Amino acid sequence: MLHIDNVYKTYGSRTAVDGVTLQLTPGVVGLVGHNGAGKSTLLHLLATLTRPTRGQLLLDGQDIVARPDVMRQRLGYLPQDFGVYPHLTALEFLSYFAALKGVRNAARLHELLALVNLQDQAHQPAIAFSGGMRQRLGIAQALLNDPDVLIVDEPTAGLDPEERLRFRRLLGDLGQRRLVLLSTHIASDIENLASRIAVMRQGRLLAFESPQSFIEAAQGRVWRVQLSSAAAGRLPATVQMLQAQPVGDGLLLRLAHDTRPCMDAEPVQPTLEEALALLQAQAGADRVAEAA
Ligand SMILES: Nc1ncnc2c1ncn2[C@@H]1O[C@H](COP(=O)(O)OP(=O)(O)OP(=O)(O)O)[C@@H](O)[C@H]1O
Numbered sequence: 001m002l003h004i005d006n007v008y009k010t011y012g013s014r015t016a017v018d019g020v021t022l023q024l025t026p027g028v029v030g031l032v033g034h035n036g037a038g039k040s041t042l043l044h045l046l047a048t049l050t051r052p053t054r055g056q057l058l059l060d061g062q063d064i065v066a067r068p069d070v071m072r073q074r075l076g077y078l079p080q081d082f083g084v085y086p087h088l089t090a091l092e093f094l095s096y097f098a099a100l101k102g103v104r105n106a107a108r109l110h111e112l113l114a115l116v117n118l119q120d121q122a123h124q125p126a127i128a129f130s131g132g133m134r135q136r137l138g139i140a141q142a143l144l145n146d147p148d149v150l151i152v153d154e155p156t157a158g159l160d161p162e163e164r165l166r167f168r169r170l171l172g173d174l175g176q177r178r179l180v181l182l183s184t185h186i187a188s189d190i191e192n193l194a195s196r197i198a199v200m201r202q203g204r205l206l207a208f209e210s211p212q213s214f215i216e217a218a219q220g221r222v223w224r225v226q227l228s229s230a231a232a233g234r235l236p237a238t239v240q241m242l243q244a245q246p247v248g249d250g251l252l253l254r255l256a257h258d259t260r261p262c263m264d265a266e267p268v269q270p271t272l273e274e275a276l277a278l279l280q281a282q283a284g285a286d287r288v289a290e291a292a
Contacts, residue, residue, distance in 0.1 A: 001025050001179060002046065002149060007055030009041050016041040017052070018203030026148075028175035030190030030211075031183040032276060033200035039183040040080060042200070043153050046181070047077045059149070071149070076142030080153040080183075084134050086127035090118050093126060097141045112140040116170060132163025139170065150180045156189050168193050187273035199276060201283050211272050218275035223255045223265035235261060240281055242274050256281070 002024040009017040017038045031039050044050045045057060048068035057064045057071075064071040084093060094109045113119045116136035126134060135155050142150060152171065156164045164186075172193050174180055184190060190197055191211055199206040207214070222242065227235075228250045235241075240256040254268065255261050256278050270278070 001060060003056070003058040003061075004042075004046070005056040005058065007042075007045060007052045007057060009038075009045060009050065010053045015203050017045065019055070020200075020203075020205045022198060022205060022208060024179055024181065026175070026177065026179045027195040028171060028180045028182060028190070028193050030194035030197040031181060031200065032185070032187070032190070032197060033206075034280065036202075037200040038203040039200055040153055041203075043151050043181065043183060046071070046149075047075060047151055048072060073145070074148045076139075076145065076147035076150040078135070078138045078142045078150075078152040078155055080157075082135070082138040084126035084129070084137060087125050089123050089125055090129075090137055090140075091122040093137060094140055094144070098144055101144050103144045108144070112143055115143070116140045117166070130160075130163065132159045132167060135159065135163075135167060136170065139167075139174075143174070148178050150174055150178055152180065153183050154185065155182065156184060156186060164189065187271070187276055191272045197276075199279060201280060206283050207279060214275040214279065215270055215272055218256075218270035218278050220267060221256055221258055221278060222268050222270040222274055223257060223261055224253065224268045225255065225262060225265040226250055226252050227262070227264075231262075240278070242277060 004020055004022040007017055007020050008015065020042060031042070033039050045052055048064055048071045051065055059071050059074065062070045088096065090113060091109060094112065098109060110119070113122050116139055118133060118136055118140065121133065126137065129137065156167055159167060168189060171180055171182060182190065182194065194211060196208060196210055197214065198208045226247060232251050232253060238257065239261045241253060242256055243254040245252040254274065255265065256274065
């Protein structure tokens with residue numbers, strides 16, 4: 001459906017997106033990577049807010065660089081820094097965006113408020129809303145034109161756990177019949193939601209797999225052991241510390257290493273977050289080795 005073909009985006013001497021190729025089909029796709037990995041730039045390119053320096057972006061075979069209107073008609077977009085007008089009510093806010101987008105169906109506004117569970121707040125000013133309620137209003141705005149492609153950039157940052165869960169469920173529902181592309185720093189946001197995850201690092205696409213495949217790739221490389229702080233300090237430098245939880249007078253550690261890192265370490269099932277951390281660390285080490 002959405003084909004990203006060898007796309008580059010440079011700003012002066014900085015390459016924000018470095019030859020990314022991806023084929024995206026309906027469902028929820030997670031986009032992860034460290035700060036500055038190029039996630040937002042890639043989303044801006046897809047949302048036709050900026051143009052690639054090189055490469056092609058095709059929606060069902062149509063070139064959206066040459067014809068951004070093709071994408072814009074079918075796109076819903078919730079940017080990272082989405083702001084509401086604090087004195088407009090939820091309904092007024094949606095009406096305003098509906099007018100901008102040429103949507104004239106008043107019933108649709110109420111339908112959308114119900115979909116994002118804000119029907120009871122329709123006449124309340126957004127200044128009274130929690131972060132999660134604002135994000136849900138942002139999603140309602142993005143759905144006005146019933147898009148086939150929904151792009152959401154870091155939507156759960158700053159939300160409390162309950163709001164985050166609710167937001168995830170909403171995105172899961174929305175991904176049943178459209179492409180939802182979701183960028184996030186939080187692995188648990190996509191663990192049970194995304195069918196595939198694209199990992200970016202320094203502008204490049206590192207991997208594009210199912211959450212299960214990432215976990216399987218890390219299997220046999222994550223260990224748990226309880227050690228004194230002094231013993232933990234003596235672990236070889238090649239051991240990556242994933243988690244250190246103080247217990248009694250020692251530390252309960254989760255470690256990453258290709259082989260058993262110390263005598264009492266036992267293998268454990270990697271979490272998605274650990275699997276992604278391992279992948280990124282490996283890519284960093286490969287890069288250092290290449291440069292040497
Ligand atoms: N308009 C711009 N002008 C110059 N450099 C830019 C611009 N936009 C992005 N960059 C640079 O491109 C790189 C990728 O940035 P981008 O915001 O896409 O990363 P990101 O993965 O979304 O990071 P974050 O998770 O922090 O939002 C960074 O080095 C950034 O400084």
